[in-house]
Amino acid sequence: MRYKTSTFQKAHLKLTVLFFTILITNLLACKSSMEEDLQPVDEQSSETVLAARDLDETAEKGSYHLKGYTLKDVFDFPIGAAVVYERLNQPLYANTLKREFSRVSSESNFKFKYLQPEEGKYDWEKADGIVDFALKNNMKVHGHTLLWANDGTYPAWLRNKEGSPEVFDKIMKDHITTVLRHFKGKIQSWDVINESLTPDGKYVDNLFLRKLGPDYIYKAFKYAREADPSVKLFINDFSLEYAGKKLKRYLAMSDELAERGVKIDGIAFQMHAVLRIAMPLVEKSLKMAGDKGLLVYLSEFDVALRYNMPKVFPLTDLLSRQQGQKYKEIVKAYLDNVPKRQQWGITTWGVGDKDSYFNKGYVNFNHDHPLLFGVDYKAKWAYRGFIEAGLGRQNKITLD
Ligand code: G3I
Numbered sequence: 232m233r234y235k236t237s238t239f240q241k242a243h244l245k246l247t248v249l250f251f252t253i254l255i256t257n258l259l260a261c262k263s264s265m266e267e268d269l270q271p272v273d274e275q276s277s278e279t280v281l282a283a284r285d286l287d288e289t290a291e292k293g294s295y296h297l298k299g300y301t302l303k304d305v306f307d308f309p310i311g312a313a314v315v316y317e318r319l320n321q322p323l324y325a326n327t328l329k330r331e332f333s334r335v336s337s338e339s340n341f342k343f344k345y346l347q348p349e350e351g352k353y354d355w356e357k358a359d360g361i362v363d364f365a366l367k368n369n370m371k372v373h374g375h376t377l378l379w380a381n382d383g384t385y386p387a388w389l390r391n392k393e394g395s396p397e398v399f400d401k402i403m404k405d406h407i408t409t410v411l412r413h414f415k416g417k418i419q420s421w422d423v424i425n426e427s428l429t430p431d432g433k434y435v436d437n438l439f440l441r442k443l444g445p446d447y448i449y450k451a452f453k454y455a456r457e458a459d460p461s462v463k464l465f466i467n468d469f470s471l472e473y474a475g476k477k478l479k480r481y482l483a484m485s486d487e488l489a490e491r492g493v494k495i496d497g498i499a500f501q502m503h504a505v506l507r508i509a510m511p512l513v514e515k516s517l518k519m520a521g522d523k524g525l526l527v528y529l530s531e532f533d534v535a536l537r538y539n540m541p542k543v544f545p546l547t548d549l550l551s552r553q554q555g556q557k558y559k560e561i562v563k564a565y566l567d568n569v570p571k572r573q574q575w576g577i578t579t580w581g582v583g584d585k586d587s588y589f590n591k592g593y594v595n596f597n598h599d600h601p602l603l604f605g606v607d608y609k610a611k612w613a614y615r616g617f618i619e620a621g622l623g624r625q626n627k628i629t630l631d
Pocket residue numbers: 338339425501531588593594
């Protein structure tokens with residue numbers, strides 16, 4: 232009995248050791264492949280998408296530019312950045328834009344209150360300056376935004392205006408028509424309405440909703456379509472990547488408007504992402520939008536790191552690598568889940584970290600490091616993750 236038990240115990244022990252050996256080997260392999268993805272490239276590394284010779288030898292230390300590759304060359308669709316007019320004459324900013332990007336959007340300069348600061352008087356100077364910069368540099372332009380469902384984004388004259396629904400209908404129609412005609416042939420796509428639904432899929436309160444009812448969205452698209460039949464018209468909103476009620480309601484709305492003869496061309500996911508966002512939800516949301524047949528655009532992409540952080544915090548190497556990984560995953564999710572012909576492109580909300588809306592000292596905005604380029608415009612791991620997603624997908628570089 233003792234003999235039998237001991238044989239059994241030995242066999243059991245051997246099996247247990249074997250089991251744990253396999254488990255540990257697998258775990259190590261998995262860990263090393265995850266780490267490898269974001270290892271700095273060196274001659275020893277054989278598993279990364281790119282080899283050491285692909286690094287731009289002229290790049291400064293700490294920069295992840297790649298020899299012979301730029302963002303705009305790697306992707307088949309435009310890669311954009313939201314710009315601020317005043318920064319276009321800063322050489323590092325402008326050169327980074329010209330080298331890496333093929334589309335611009337604007338953080339503020341196309342918004343209602345800046346284009347029509349006084350009733351009936353339009354100020355085109357800054358918006359035109361951005362469009363000129365784009366045309367000179369062979370870039371496309373996305374217009375942001377004709378309307379924003381938030382009273383604070385309208386000029387004081389409009390906020391204080393009194394009058395019948397017809398008065399507000401005319402104001403909205405005039406603004407949309409004037410702006411679209413002004414930029415006709417120069418701007419290829421527009422956000423018609425920004426942030427018009429709550430997370431629950433209800434209408435966000437704003438003066439056009441109060442005056443015209445929910446039909447103001449239908450009307451805005453109708454007037455935009457009439458003013459420029461060739462321009463692509465988008466709904467733009469945040470948190471669509473959580474596959475929640477908001478996204479579902481927009482997708483239903485696109486059917487409802489189509490039945491009434493007004494077409495929404497595309498849905499723009501702002502994609503103000505955070506490090507901890509779960510990728511299955513992102514993938515599901517992009518697929519839902521793609522399945523609807525709409526153009527899908529990542530319109531304000533950035534990856535914030537500030538969750539659980541002090542108000543001001545440094546960008547550590549670890550955080551930077553984690554951010555690179557997240558950029559890579561989200562870009563890959565876009566490539567994998569949106570049919571190619573519906574990929575309108577990806578635009579980041581700024582160029583370098585110091586340009587980010589988080590860091591401009593505006594009220595209610597916290598500090599962060601959310602973009603592809605650092606404060607010095609050196610390419611971060613974020614850039615590297617973004618570009619690797621494109622290179623991996625298109626297999627333009629032979630794996631060593
Ligand atoms: O131009 C004035 C300046 O004269 C004044 O001295 C200064 C004082 O704070 O304010 C300047 O205006 C600022 C404006 O940006 C300049 O472009 C506003 O305060 C500031 O609130 C405004 O912030 C913009 C914000 O939208 C509100 O319009 C951000 O730059 C812009 O990045 C942000 O973008 C939004 C998208 O439109 C929609 N999705 C979310 C995204 C981030 O919040």
